[in-house]
Amino acid sequence: MHKISTLLVVLFLFTSCAKNTVFSEYKSIPDAKWHKNNVIKFSFNTIDTISKQTIYVNLRNNKDYEFSNIYLIIGVDFPNGTQVKDTLEYKMADEFGYFLGQGFTDIKENKLEFKTNTLFPIKGNYQFSIQQAMRKNGHENGVLILDGITDVGLSIEKMK
Numbered sequence: 001m002h003k004i005s006t007l008l009v010v011l012f013l014f015t016s017c018a019k020n021t022v023f024s025e026y027k028s029i030p031d032a033k034w035h036k037n038n039v040i041k042f043s044f045n046t047i048d049t050i051s052k053q054t055i056y057v058n059l060r061n062n063k064d065y066e067f068s069n070i071y072l073i074i075g076v077d078f079p080n081g082t083q084v085k086d087t088l089e090y091k092m093a094d095e096f097g098y099f100l101g102q103g104f105t106d107i108k109e110n111k112l113e114f115k116t117n118t119l120f121p122i123k124g125n126y127q128f129s130i131q132q133a134m135r136k137n138g139h140e141n142g143v144l145i146l147d148g149i150t151d152v153g154l155s156i157e158k159m160k
Helices: 002-020
Strands: 021-028 033-035 040-046 053-061 069-077 083-091 108-118 124-132 145-147 149-158
Touching (some): 053 069
Antiparallel strands (some): 040 124, 069 083
16 A cells, blocks of 8 residues: 555656656767767747746766866747857856766766746747857867767746
8 A cells, every 4th residue: 555655646746747847858969978069959849928938958967077067058049030049157066076966876967947937939949959168277279079968958847
C-alpha cells in the first residue's frame, strides 16, 4: 500500500510540473566539444498570444567544463521577420569551484532563465538560436572549442 501511494505522489508531481511546460527540447553536443560556430537551433510554434511564459536555456555540463561562468548569444526570430539577439552571462560554479545545477553524477543540469513574463505577441513559428561566446581572460579571440557542455536545451513554461 505504501509503494502505491508513493508512486501516486510521484506521478502527481510529475504531471503537475509537465502541465506548465509548453515546449522542451535538448540537442546533444558531439563529444561535449561545443565549437564557437556551432549554433544550436530550436523551433517553437505558438498559437497562445495571451499567456505569460518563461523561457529557459538548459545546459548540461560535465567535469571537463573549466569555467565558472558561460557567455551565450541567444537569438529569437519572430514569425513576422523581426530578429532580436542578446548576449548573456550565466554563473556555472560557486566561489569554491563547485558546479551549480542539479545532478548526482559528473553531469550537472542548469536551468538558466532567459526571459520571464514573456508574451509571444504573434501566432506562428519562433526560431531560437544559442551560440557559445566564451573568452579566456586577457585573450581577444573567443574559445574555439568549449569543452564540457554535453547538451543544450530550450524550455518554455506557462507562468502560474
